[in-house]
Amino acid sequence: MxxxxxxxxxxxxxxxxxxxxxxxxxxxxxxxxxxxxxxxxxxxxxxxxxxxxxxxxxxxxxxxxxxxxxxxxxxxxxxxxxxxxxxxxxxxxxxxxxxxxxxxxxxxxxxxxxxxxxxxxxxxxxxxxxxxxxxxxxxxxxxxxxxxxxxxxxxxxxxxxxxxxxxxxxxxxxxxxxxxxxxxxxxxxxxxxxxxxxxxxxxxxxxxxxxxxxxxxxxxxxxxxxxxxxQAGEEDILVLTVAKERANDSIVGVLQAVEGVSRAQIEPSDTDNGEVKYAVYARLGRRALPGVLTAMNAAGVDVMSVNVREPDLETLFLALTGRALRE
Ligand SMILES: Nc1ncnc2c1ncn2[C@@H]1O[C@H](COP(=O)(O)OP(=O)(O)OP(=O)(O)O)[C@@H](O)[C@H]1O
Ligand SMILES: [Mg+2]
Missing domain, CATH: 3.40.50.300 (P-loop containing nucleotide triphosphate hydrolases)
Known part of the structure; x- marks a missing residue:
């Protein structure tokens, strides 16, 4: 070249x-x-x-x-x-x-x-x-x-x-x-x-x-x-939104115990809008989803919404800096 x-x-x-x-x-x-x-x-x-x-x-x-x-x-x-x-x-x-x-x-x-x-x-x-x-x-x-x-x-x-x-x-x-x-x-x-x-x-x-x-x-x-x-990873990310008053320290552990999930973390956020987002990493996100929801239900945590995010440049930026690319 x-x-x-x-x-x-x-x-x-x-x-x-x-x-x-x-x-x-x-x-x-x-x-x-x-x-x-x-x-x-x-x-x-x-x-x-x-x-x-x-x-x-x-x-x-x-x-x-x-x-x-x-x-x-x-x-x-x-x-x-x-x-x-x-x-x-x-x-x-x-x-x-x-x-x-x-x-x-x-x-x-x-x-x-x-x-x-x-x-x-x-x-x-x-x-x-x-x-x-x-x-x-x-x-x-x-x-x-x-x-x-x-x-x-x-x-x-x-x-x-x-x-x-x-x-x-x-x-x-x-x-x-x-x-x-x-x-x-x-x-x-x-x-x-x-x-x-x-x-x-x-x-x-x-x-x-x-x-x-x-x-x-x-x-x-x-x-x-x-x-x-x-480099962004080969895993999908399930983003779960939970009402802030329902969020608690044990949720990450609950999520990580689900079959097919490799790790989970709280998504960094600059704004407090009464919600907490959890990022759940899984190689086959859609396949892991039912197990994730069952586990959250069993733990008594209502999930308000779920997004499946496939790896992209945004994911990579977040992984490298801990911040979102868009303001
Ligand atoms: N003439 C200048 N004097 C002092 N600081 C400057 C000057 N020009 C740019 N900066 C600073 O340098 C940094 C980089 O600015 P730059 O304009 O190159 O960024 P950018 O990536 O083009 O941003 P944007 O997306 O806002 O256009 C910023 O912190 C900016 O405030
Ligand atoms: Mg510029």
Whole structure:
């Protein structure tokens, strides 16, 4: 596998105005292979945007470096940047200008002009599927359409690699679907490499060839979806909800004694809503369920609801950090 991006020891320490220090990124190492969709999955404040800003040459690393197509982003920024398109987390467009005029403006900033620029704008409008609205002002666009124009800007100079920083935040489900389809097309039809950041495990799961899970400035897991899933465990999790006044110390023991159950624990929770959730791990969750309910019944504990959760990236994040990925 040929790497198009090689990140080593990448570190960013911010010093706030009051003198306090934030270790936003703590020595990240990773490779992105040519032609893959690579996702950086992590909660708010994990360090996704800071990482993207460093590997696109927008902010200098405190330590470490990234090579893009063999060019150091710190020592050979021009060569490195020529290979990258960046779609920032915050949409940056001129609302009073049409989609086409926005693309034209940013294209000129890349040094494009004339017939060549016009051709590229047509290409990009095709990719982002906004040909029919190209002459309308961006201020009349939905959040999802603005996002798509933002993606278009990142594609104008025909980069080999595109970074997209949480491009589906705040858009309606239909627009989200179109953005995800665009990502898949960029890889499939145009052979591009995509670095995609998200805090939504469903997106990472659907889009990615490989995923790095980032938390608190560090990568805590990295691999193909298959690799991460197997790290998440091969067991299903039955989540039992019990009224708080019915919860007691002996329940975990009762659950662990059921045949087919390997272990049980109280689910960590930040909110007190009068309920306690128990996570029951079993290789064949649905098969263990009747025994679990019988045991709870015999112990005199009413179960309010049961969910069967198959292992996914969320399970892995919980197992690695003790916290839920979504806030
Ligand atoms: N310019 C800055 N000065 C000080 N601290 C910063 C600065 N930029 C980011 N941080 C801090 O660095 C950490 C990582 O932030 P970053 O924006 O990279 O996270 P993120 O994963 O992109 O989060 P989100 O999902 O909210 O976009 C956070 O604690 C953030 O508050
Ligand atoms: Mg961010």
């Amino acid at each position: 040929e790497s198009i991006v090689r990140v080593s020891g990448l570190t960013k320490t911010y010093t706030r105005q009051d003198g306090s220090v934030v270790q936003a990124v703590r020595g990240i190492d990773l490779d992105i292979y040519r032609g893959e969709v690579f996702s950086l999955l992590g909660p708010n404040g994990a360090g996704k945007s800071t990482t993207i800003s460093m590997i696109s040459g927008l902010i200098p690393p405190t330590a470490g470096d990234a090579e893009i197509g063999g060019h150091s982003i710190t020592r050979e920024p021009l060569q490195a940047k020529a290979l990258i398109g960046v779609v920032p987390q915050e949409v940056a467009l001129y609302p009073m200008l049409s989609a086409r005029r926005n693309l034209d403006f940013f294209g000129r900033m890349y040094g494009l002009s004339g017939a060549e620029l016009s051709k590229r704008i047509d290409e990009v409008l095709d990719v982002i599927d906004l040909k029919d609205r190209q002459n309308d002002k961006v201020e009349t666009f939905s959040g999802g359409m603005k996002r798509r124009v933002n993606i278009g800007v990142g594609l104008l100079h025909r980069p080999q690699l595109i970074y997209m920083d949480e491009p589906t935040v705040g858009v309606d489900p239909q627009s989200r679907r179109r953005i995800l389809d665009t990502v898949l097309r960029l890889r499939g039809e145009y052979g591009m490499t995509v670095l995609y950041t998200t805090h939504l495990m469903e997106e990472a799961q659907e889009l990615s060839d490989r995923v790095a899970i980032i938390d608190n400035g560090a990568i805590i897991a990295l691999g193909t979806l298959m690799e991460l899933m197997s």
